[in-house]
Every structure is written in structure tokens, then in C-alpha cells.
Amino acid sequence: DFTPRSTGRARHTDRSARAASGFARGQRGVIISRSMPILINLVASLFLASLARTSAGVDSSAAPARTGSAAALVHSGSAARWLTCLSAIRLRMYGEIGNVLNASSLLPGPLVYMDPAFHRNVGDNMLVAGTYALFAHLGWDLNNLAICRGPQSKNRGLACGFRSDKSWSPAPGLDGAAIARTRLIVYHPGGNWGDLYPEVHVPRLKQMLTLLKDFDDKVIVSLPQSLKYKGVPDDVLVEYKGRPMKKMLAHAFILGKAVERCHSLGCRLIFMWRQESSLAIARVIYPFATNLLVPDIAFSLGPFIPEFSDSIRPEERVDILLLKREDMEANTTRGVSRHALGAIIQSHLAKLQHASGRMRKYSFRVADWGDSREDFAPLGDKRQSKHSGSQTRPADDPLGFHLNVRIAGARRLLSTARVVVTDRLHCSLLALLQFKFHVVLDNSYGKIRRTRGNAFNSSAACADPIALRFASASSLPDALSRAVDFVAITEGKSYFE
Numbered sequence: 001d002f003t004p005r006s007t008g009r010a011r012h013t014d015r016s017a018r019a020a021s022g023f024a025r026g027q028r029g030v031i032i033s034r035s036m037p038i039l040i041n042l043v044a045s046l047f048l049a050s051l052a053r054t055s056a057g058v059d060s061s062a063a064p065a066r067t068g069s070a071a072a073l074v075h076s077g078s079a080a081r082w083l084t085c086l087s088a089i090r091l092r093m094y095g096e097i098g099n100v101l102n103a104s105s106l107l108p109g110p111l112v113y114m115d116p117a118f119h120r121n122v123g124d125n126m127l128v129a130g131t132y133a134l135f136a137h138l139g140w141d142l143n144n145l146a147i148c149r150g151p152q153s154k155n156r157g158l159a160c161g162f163r164s165d166k167s168w169s170p171a172p173g174l175d176g177a178a179i180a181r182t183r184l185i186v187y188h189p190g191g192n193w194g195d196l197y198p199e200v201h202v203p204r205l206k207q208m209l210t211l212l213k214d215f216d217d218k219v220i221v222s223l224p225q226s227l228k229y230k231g232v233p234d235d236v237l238v239e240y241k242g243r244p245m246k247k248m249l250a251h252a253f254i255l256g257k258a259v260e261r262c263h264s265l266g267c268r269l270i271f272m273w274r275q276e277s278s279l280a281i282a283r284v285i286y287p288f289a290t291n292l293l294v295p296d297i298a299f300s301l302g303p304f305i306p307e308f309s310d311s312i313r314p315e316e317r318v319d320i321l322l323l324k325r326e327d328m329e330a331n332t333t334r335g336v337s338r339h340a341l342g343a344i345i346q347s348h349l350a351k352l353q354h355a356s357g358r359m360r361k362y363s364f365r366v367a368d369w370g371d372s373r374e375d376f377a378p379l380g381d382k383r384q385s386k387h388s389g390s391q392t393r394p395a396d397d398p399l400g401f402h403l404n405v406r407i408a409g410a411r412r413l414l415s416t417a418r419v420v421v422t423d424r425l426h427c428s429l430l431a432l433l434q435f436k437f438h439v440v441l442d443n444s445y446g447k448i449r450r451t452r453g454n455a456f457n458s459s460a461a462c463a464d465p466i467a468l469r470f471a472s473a474s475s476l477p478d479a480l481s482r483a484v485d486f487v488a489i490t491e492g493k494s495y496f497e
Helices: 018-028 034-053 070-074 079-105 123-135 200-216 243-265 276-285 338-356 402-417 425-435 446-454 476-492
Strands: 111-114 144-150 184-187 188-196 220-228 269-275 288-295 318-323 362-369 417-422 437-440 470-473
Touching: 079 123, 079 269, 079 288, 079 446, 111 123, 111 417, 123 184, 123 220, 123 402, 123 425, 144 220, 144 470, 184 243, 188 200, 200 220, 220 276, 220 446, 243 269, 243 276, 269 276, 276 446, 318 338, 318 476, 338 362, 402 417, 402 425, 417 425, 417 476, 425 437, 425 446, 425 470, 437 446, 437 476, 470 476
Parallel strands: 111 144, 111 184, 184 220, 188 220, 220 269, 269 288, 318 362, 318 417, 417 437, 437 470
Antiparallel strands: none
């Protein structure tokens, strides 16, 4: 069985966008203090003390996936470096974004959030939750947040000019009250700037162009993105003359003309990028915009108290969870069926078991965000996940999507394994945020390595992979070998001994 176990379903109910404020206030582990620079050491101490209390009395024999005792964590330099790293990343992110918006006199004020991702990709759901936390930290009243729907929001929110998920019209709706009264328009972050996902990017460009043409004073912000056009090498800019680059430059030329017309009246484009290669290209093709290098918005979440699997049933526990993407961004084993992939993994693990002299077989599970509907309580389910902590409709339920339930389900799934192996960016970040041993495989164009690398450049505390409990791998066999090494660490002794 290579699929996640059933863990319950979620109730679906439409809610007002003001419920987002409940999420920002109630998300467990989110640190949104404005005094973060002063409080880093205090936060670390309180977190570790909380961890010790949470772990007290847990029988290690009943929790084989446990990654270390509370005492070891409290006295470990590794946990302190982990917390310092996460705090530094968040400080840098909030500082970069806050500075540019303060410079435009936009804090606080009316706010429109364009096209948040309300679909089955839990990584994108983490970006929505992280964006809410960012808004709350910067001082916006989320009760007055206007959410405009688009291709990713699946008909949730105000129309704001979209006829359907894939059809854009600048006719009635765009100049409605939500847009007309708001100077700041913020677009959802992610990894879909370019032609990998034209169903998202093309409507976004058309909408930005319409906003610039129809309104003179709009400040349009795109939260941190990865930029990728098929066939365009990351190390070649305008010298590349292929069709994708020409298309990219054509779109940029039209946007540039629109900004030139309204710039003196107050309009601005602010594009944020989460990897240096995207920033380098953007600076060449979008010289009329403010281009910033900012960590991924998911770092607004956490840190999460590690779960020691005391709530995980024995039959759910495995040594290794491989959360593997099966789409165009897959790099290793692309096009391999789930069943065939399971056989490949089993073969590699058998060889590693034989080489180590281990008596017991390594257990594993293969999963992906899209096929784990009951773990992540997706849209449309009539029952709420039993792992959400409540069987009633939660207060923090923006537009009826149960963000907190879905993220909690993902955290629990990761907690069923000693080690996580993944080629999904936000699975790797979620493992990092909950201090989980994990092995990272890159996607097809280096997004994971570059996005994490940009974030880790925030502090010297982020420089040691072992202290952050991760390893990078170049292939599936390499990843399994590194995962087995981590399994041995979690089985035999505390990681910090």
C-alpha cells in the first residue's frame, strides 16, 4: 500500500473573508511580533520550554518516530540554531516587504488580495496562510480584507472582473467598490510566473494591465514568485533570442508602457522573487518595476512544535515517507507509475538493508498532495478532519476552505514517518518548520534548491544542513541512502547525543 491512510474528512461551508483574521491570530506556532529582533532569544527559550512540556511523559516505546528527547532538544545547540535561522528568515522577509510598502505610504490601508490558492495543493494553501500572517504582522485589519477570485481561488471571493477560472474581462466588476476604494493590490505568491502554468499567469498579466490602464494610482504587488519560461536558460537573459524570451519581452513591453503612462500619478509595480535567478531575469525585463529578493511567504508560518507521533496509530507508522510530485515539474522518476515507483523504492531499500546488516525491512509510503484528500480535508468534503481539534465549523475558516485543517493534516502526515523525502518545495519547508528530518530532491528547474538557498542566506545559523535536519540528494537512490542514515539516527539514540 503506497498511499496515505484515511484520516477523516472536512466540512465545507462558505464564510466571509473576515475569518482570515481568526486564522492569522490563531495559527499555532506563527510568530508575528513586531519586536522580533529583540525577542529572538526569548522566543527560542519559550519554544524549547513548551517543547519540553509537550514531550513530558511520552513513552518512547510507544512513539518510535520520535526524533529526540525533550531534554536533548532543550540543551541542544542544533535546536537553537534552527530557531535562530527561522527567525532571521522571517525578520528579513517582513523587513523587505514592510520597507517597500512603508515607502509608498500604504501601511495600513485598504487591501485587496488577488487570487489566493484554494485548491488541493497544500503547498499553495500554506502560501495563503502565510500571506494572512504577513498581512496581520504588517498591521492590516483583516476584517476589511477584500479577496478577489481568479484561476487559483476556484470561484471563492469577489468576481473583480473574472467571468470564470480561465476567462478574464475588464468589463463590470473590476471597477467595483473593492477595487475602486483600494490603492494596494496584492497578488498571491508561488511558482507560476511564466509559461509553465499559463492558465494562471496570462490572466494575471491581463488583469495587471487593465488595472494600470483604468486606474492611475494603483500599487500592484506580486508576492515572492519563481519565474520560469520553458526553454529559457536561467543564466541567459536578453541575449537569448528564442520564442519564449520574445513572448516574455513582449508582455514586459506592454506593462512598461502602461507604467510609463501612470507613474507620475502614483501607480507602481512591485515584483518580489524568491530565488536569485528569477530576480536576475526580472531586473532585465522589468526595469520599470521595483524588483526585490524575498524569502518564500511560507516562512511566515511556524515554527511548529515537533510531533512525537504519540497520536499516530502503529499501522500508520513508516520509516520513510516519499512525498513525490507527478506533474511537469517532476525531475527524478518522471512518468513512472505509483506502483512501479513503489517497486523501485522497495528494491533500493532492500539493497541498503542488506548492506547494513539490518534485520528488519525499511517501511515506506508514497504520497502526493493531490491524492491525499482525506488527510488534507479538501474542498467539498462534508466532515471536518478529526485531526483539526474541533468537530464544529472553525472560526478561522476563510471562504470555507479549512486552511488550518489542511495544514494540520499535512503536518500529521509528515509525522507518520521518521524521515521525509520530497521533491515538493513546501513539503520540504513544512518539514523544516516542524524540525523534521528530511531529504530534498530538486524539481525540474532548480526551484527548491534556489528558493531554500535564498532563504538560508538570511543567517549564518542556516548554513549547517545537519543542524537543520536535512540533506540534499541528486537522485532517488541517493535520497533513499541519506534517508536510511537519518532513520538510523532516530532509531538508535537521540540525534543530539
